[in-house]
Amino acid sequence: MKGAEDMTGATNITKNDSLSPLLLCLACLGLLAWLFQPFAGKVVEFWTENPTYTHSPLIPFVIAYLIWDKRKTLAETEIVPSYRGGLPMLLISSLIWIVAVGGKSRFAVELTFVFLIISVVWLNFGSALTKKLSFPLFLLLMMVPIPTILYAAISRKLQLLSSTFGVAFIQLFSIPVHGEGNIIYLPETTLQVAEACSGISSLVSLFTLAMIYAYISQKGFLRRSLIVLSSFPIAVFMNWVRIAATGMIAHYWSLEYAQGFYHSFSG
Incomplete structure (x- = not known):
C-alpha cells in the first residue's frame, strides 16, 4: 500500500x-x-x-x-x-x-x-x-x-523592374512601346506602374505561402529552401507578365478593359 x-x-x-x-x-x-x-x-x-x-x-x-x-x-x-x-x-x-x-x-x-x-x-x-x-x-x-522606408525602397525597385521587363514583353509582339521610369507609353495610351502594381503584395503573400507549404510537404532543408526561394522569381515574373498583358489589352482594346483585367488578375 x-x-x-x-x-x-x-x-x-x-x-x-x-x-x-x-x-x-x-x-x-x-x-x-x-x-x-x-x-x-x-x-x-x-x-x-x-x-x-x-x-x-x-x-x-x-x-x-x-x-x-x-x-x-x-x-x-x-x-x-x-x-x-x-x-x-x-x-x-x-x-x-x-x-x-x-x-x-x-x-x-x-x-x-x-x-x-x-x-x-x-x-x-x-x-x-x-x-x-x-x-x-x-x-x-x-x-x-515591413518598415515604411524599406517597403518604399523595395516597391520602387520592383516598379522600375516591372516597367522595364513589361515593355520588353510587349515589344516581343511588335507593338510600338516606350518606357521611362515607371511610365509605359503606347501609341494611343499611357500606363503608369504605380506602387500597388509593383508586385510586392504578391511577393510577400507567395513567400509566406511557400514557407508554409515547404514546411508541411518537405523534410530536407535543401528542398524546403528551393521551394521558398523559387517564390521570388515566380512572383516577380508573374507581375511582369501581368503588366505586359495589361499593356497589350490597352493597346488592342481600351485602357478601361486593361485596368479591369489587371485588378481581376491581381485577385
Missing part, C-alpha cells in the same frame, strides 16, 4: 511539474496580450487596408494547426525551463519594448512583441521544446509589416 502511495505521489508531482510551466506561460502570454491591446486595433486596421498583409490575420490559425499537428512530439519533449537563454532574451526584449513604445515606433513595437512571445515560450518550456516550435514561432514575424 505504501509503495502504491509513493507511485501515485510521484505521478502527481510529474503532472504538476508539467502543468506549471504551461500555466505560467499562458499567464505571461495573457499579460503580453493585455500590454499589446492599445496597439492591436491599429495593427488589424493596417492589415485590412494594406493588400500586402491581408494574409496576416490567417497566420495565427496556421500556427495553431502546426502546433496541434505536433502535439504528440511536443508532449514527449522534456520541459526544462531555460533561465540562461529565455530570461536574458525576455529582459532585453522588455527593455527594447519600453523604448519602442516611448519612441512610438510601430515596427519596433510589433517586432519586439514577437520576440517577447518567443522569449516567454523559451523561458517556460526550455530549449528542446522551443526548437520544435521554431517554425510556428518564426511565422509570427510574417505578421509584422
Whole structure:
C-alpha cells in the first residue's frame, strides 16, 4: 500500500511539474496580450487596408494547426525551463519594448512583441521544446509589416523592374512601346506602374505561402529552401507578365478593359 502511495505521489508531482510551466506561460502570454491591446486595433486596421498583409490575420490559425499537428512530439519533449537563454532574451526584449513604445515606433513595437512571445515560450518550456516550435514561432514575424522606408525602397525597385521587363514583353509582339521610369507609353495610351502594381503584395503573400507549404510537404532543408526561394522569381515574373498583358489589352482594346483585367488578375 505504501509503495502504491509513493507511485501515485510521484505521478502527481510529474503532472504538476508539467502543468506549471504551461500555466505560467499562458499567464505571461495573457499579460503580453493585455500590454499589446492599445496597439492591436491599429495593427488589424493596417492589415485590412494594406493588400500586402491581408494574409496576416490567417497566420495565427496556421500556427495553431502546426502546433496541434505536433502535439504528440511536443508532449514527449522534456520541459526544462531555460533561465540562461529565455530570461536574458525576455529582459532585453522588455527593455527594447519600453523604448519602442516611448519612441512610438510601430515596427519596433510589433517586432519586439514577437520576440517577447518567443522569449516567454523559451523561458517556460526550455530549449528542446522551443526548437520544435521554431517554425510556428518564426511565422509570427510574417505578421509584422515591413518598415515604411524599406517597403518604399523595395516597391520602387520592383516598379522600375516591372516597367522595364513589361515593355520588353510587349515589344516581343511588335507593338510600338516606350518606357521611362515607371511610365509605359503606347501609341494611343499611357500606363503608369504605380506602387500597388509593383508586385510586392504578391511577393510577400507567395513567400509566406511557400514557407508554409515547404514546411508541411518537405523534410530536407535543401528542398524546403528551393521551394521558398523559387517564390521570388515566380512572383516577380508573374507581375511582369501581368503588366505586359495589361499593356497589350490597352493597346488592342481600351485602357478601361486593361485596368479591369489587371485588378481581376491581381485577385
